[in-house]
Amino acid sequence: MAQSVLLTGAAGRVGEAILGGLADDHEWRLLDRDPPTDDQPGEFVVADITDEEAVREAMAGINVVIHLAGDPRPEAPWDSVLTNNIDGTQTVFEAAVDAGVEKVVFASSNHAVGNYETDERTPDLYREHDDYLLDGTELPRPSNLYGVSKAAGETLGRYYHDEYGLSVACVRIGNLTRGHPPIDYERGQAMWLSYRDCARLFDRCIRADYEYEIVYGISDNDRKYYSLERAREVLGYRPRDNSAHFDGEEQVVEPDT
Numbered sequence: 001m002a003q004s005v006l007l008t009g010a011a012g013r014v015g016e017a018i019l020g021g022l023a024d025d026h027e028w029r030l031l032d033r034d035p036p037t038d039d040q041p042g043e044f045v046v047a048d049i050t051d052e053e054a055v056r057e058a059m060a061g062i063n064v065v066i067h068l069a070g071d072p073r074p075e076a077p078w079d080s081v082l083t084n085n086i087d088g089t090q091t092v093f094e095a096a097v098d099a100g101v102e103k104v105v106f107a108s109s110n111h112a113v114g115n116y117e118t119d120e121r122t123p124d125l126y127r128e129h130d131d132y133l134l135d136g137t138e139l140p141r142p143s144n145l146y147g148v149s150k151a152a153g154e155t156l157g158r159y160y161h162d163e164y165g166l167s168v169a170c171v172r173i174g175n176l177t178r179g180h181p182p183i184d185y186e187r188g189q190a191m192w193l194s195y196r197d198c199a200r201l202f203d204r205c206i207r208a209d210y211e212y213e214i215v216y217g218i219s220d221n222d223r224k225y226y227s228l229e230r231a232r233e234v235l236g237y238r239p240r241d242n243s244a245h246f247d248g249e250e251q252v253v254e255p256d257t
């Protein structure tokens with residue numbers, strides 16, 4: 001069934017991947033501090049997620065929030081992640097609970113667990129003979145202050161679930177690139193998320209029933225050090241792309257079939 005979905009950070013890359021696959025599948029309200037540059041489905045709210053009143057208004061009539069807005073830079077400074085990623089995310093969760101929203105899907109990151117990639121484990125970790133796997137039950141081990149802000153967002157989600165019964169899915173997104181995996185970047189290839197698998201995964205986050213989940217957001221790459229088991233089991237995610245199917249040449253992934 002189509003859902004009323006509020007998509008924050010809609011003007012960014014992850015928003016583009018989600019809307020590219022799902023524009024016609026749900027009723028969209030898009031929010032971003034940057035206005036749209038082209039035609040978008042549904043209505044577009046230009047607002048900052050730290051603007052509590054604007055965020056509350058944007059929640060009216062919404063079933064599911066996909067919360068992407070934030071500073072995505074691994075090197076982002078503390079003042080920016082504190083404002084945009086931590087304060088902004090708390091504003092979104094609080095407004096969602098007050099508006100009676102059913103689910104919030106939070107865009108977490110590989111950088112929330114980036115320091116599991118120790119000197120002893122890398123670069124083998126990125127290669128097929130290695131079988132080290134993170135499954136989402138491990139504690140955060142952020143690799144930068146941006147990763148700390150994502151771990152904080154996951155913890156905010158835990159709190160709003162336990163305290164208010166909100167369904168929350170935290171998606172630790174790997175490396176989203178359009179058309180083909182990152183080139184000459186083993187780490188990025190192991191955690192590649194194709195545009196169409198991104199849309200599939202977030203569609204399942206919109207539709208599935210869950211309590212509080214942390215899942216990894218990657219394609220079905222031959223070599224992966226993030227488990228997809230939870231995303232498959234609880235959400236019914238069925239990725240179709242695999243970074244191993246690309247030979248380094250630019251190839252265009254066809255739209256969903």
Ligand SMILES: NC(=O)C1=CN([C@@H]2O[C@H](COP(=O)(O)OP(=O)(O)OC[C@H]3O[C@@H](n4cnc5c(N)ncnc54)[C@H](O)[C@@H]3O)[C@@H](O)[C@H]2O)C=CC1
Pocket residue numbers: 008009010011012013014015031032033034047048049050067068069070071072073084088107108109110172173174175176177
């Ligand atoms: N692209 C990737 O591979 C990954 C992305 N993520 C997360 O996914 C989310 C989206 O990332 P991208 O689309 O790649 O980034 P992006 O920079 O392309 O998009 C982010 C969007 O959020 C908006 N935004 C930022 N701060 C805002 C605020 N305070 N109020 C309203 N809008 C605001 C920006 O205007 C932008 O349109 C981010 O939270 C990022 O941390 C996590 C892991 C990997």
Ligand SMILES: O=C1O[C@H](COP(=O)(O)O)[C@@H](O)[C@H](O)[C@H]1O
Pocket residue numbers: 072073074108109110111173174175176187188
């Ligand atoms: O969280 C994020 O992760 C991806 C991948 O990280 P990288 O260190 O391998 O580049 C990054 O591209 C994205 O901007 C960021 O939001």
